[in-house]
Amino acid sequence: MLNNITLGSRDSVLAMWQAEWVAGGLRRAHPDLNFHVTAMKTKGDNILDVALAKIGDKGLFTKELEVALLEGKINLAVHSMKDLPTQLPDGLTIGAVCSREYPGDVLIAKNNKTLQELRPGARIGTSSLRRRAQLLHYRPDLQMVDIRGNLPTRLRKFREMDLDGIILAYAGVKRMGYENLLSQMIPFEICLPAVGQGSIGIEIRSDDDATRAIISPLDHRESRLAIEAERAFMKRLEGGCQVPIGAYARVESNRLSLEGTVADLHGKNAIRRSISGPAENAGQLGNQLAEILIEMGADKILQQARQEFGIHE
Numbered sequence: 001m002l003n004n005i006t007l008g009s010r011d012s013v014l015a016m017w018q019a020e021w022v023a024g025g026l027r028r029a030h031p032d033l034n035f036h037v038t039a040m041k042t043k044g045d046n047i048l049d050v051a052l053a054k055i056g057d058k059g060l061f062t063k064e065l066e067v068a069l070l071e072g073k074i075n076l077a078v079h080s081m082k083d084l085p086t087q088l089p090d091g092l093t094i095g096a097v098c099s100r101e102y103p104g105d106v107l108i109a110k111n112n113k114t115l116q117e118l119r120p121g122a123r124i125g126t127s128s129l130r131r132r133a134q135l136l137h138y139r140p141d142l143q144m145v146d147i148r149g150n151l152p153t154r155l156r157k158f159r160e161m162d163l164d165g166i167i168l169a170y171a172g173v174k175r176m177g178y179e180n181l182l183s184q185m186i187p188f189e190i191c192l193p194a195v196g197q198g199s200i201g202i203e204i205r206s207d208d209d210a211t212r213a214i215i216s217p218l219d220h221r222e223s224r225l226a227i228e229a230e231r232a233f234m235k236r237l238e239g240g241c242q243v244p245i246g247a248y249a250r251v252e253s254n255r256l257s258l259e260g261t262v263a264d265l266h267g268k269n270a271i272r273r274s275i276s277g278p279a280e281n282a283g284q285l286g287n288q289l290a291e292i293l294i295e296m297g298a299d300k301i302l303q304q305a306r307q308e309f310g311i312h313e
């Protein structure tokens with residue numbers, strides 16, 4: 001009988017918040033079982049001086065957890081869905097996708113300015129190629145500055161480097177209790193989120209039916225299908241989390257609508273289309289939307305981005 005369950009998490013404050021949130025949900029669902037969170041460092045946490053896109057390794061924030069999972073040291077791994085590569089190692093699977101937080105990006109800016117109000121040539125901190133590409137498409141005059149690190153570090157750099165603003169995921173800002181710092185919820189028309197952004201996923205061993213059953217109360221069907229569509233879209237485009245791809249899927253009344261974009265790093269070209277269909281065809285819809293974008297030249301934009309930033313997939 002499985003009654004002591006170990007959850008693995010990265011050791012960042014946000015990751016630990018998320019893991020404790022999952023543990024809390026599991027404790028409410030199973031008052032008779034014991035859950036505890038164990039933290040570990042990942043490669044992405046250790047290498048802080050290199051731009052993320054240049055490290056060029058899928059699973060930067062997940063691999064150590066996956067090894068622990070495969071070795072049986074933990075029963076499940078809690079991840080930000082957006083950090084989880086589309087291709088999981090053999091023997092592992094996503095056992096549950098939790099109810100999604102608002103998935104959009106936000107601006108934290110000096111004097112609470114919006115993107116529109118920023119001074120010409122304003123310096124904006126982000127290490128994400130997706131944010132960079134879409135923001136430059138909206139405001140080509142902006143100067144994008146690479147800042148890495150976890151949320152507290154990025155906020156510190158925002159102040160220390162005297163940046164005009166930084167772009168973050170709303171979900172992280174909310175979970176860390178920084179909502180009072182928000183200057184703008186960036187409209188989806190300007191910036192589509194990263195695939196899976198705002199959702200917490202639980203990874204398990206594929207053959208571990210006991211853990212799968214234990215976590216099933218935390219699975220949220222609409223979020224799971226939406227993210228399945230987004231991940232299929234990204235997989236077809238062969239993008240990791242560090243390519244200029246954005247996507248946002250929603251499920252309403254069992255219909256799924258998906259919007260996706262591929263943008264070049266200078267903001268000159270941005271291809272953006274949407275698709276909708278029955279929610280149970282989530283994966284197929286994601287794949288189809290990717291095909292449409294490829295037809296329009298998305299693969300050329302991505303190829304160029306990979307060359308320019310030396311991304312090795």
Ligand SMILES: NCc1[nH]cc(CCC(=O)O)c1CC(=O)O
Nearest residue numbers: 080082168169171172197198199
């Ligand atoms: N890139 C790191 C990361 N991974 C997940 C989140 C936010 C939480 C989420 O998407 O669920 C963040 C912070 C950010 O991008 O601002």
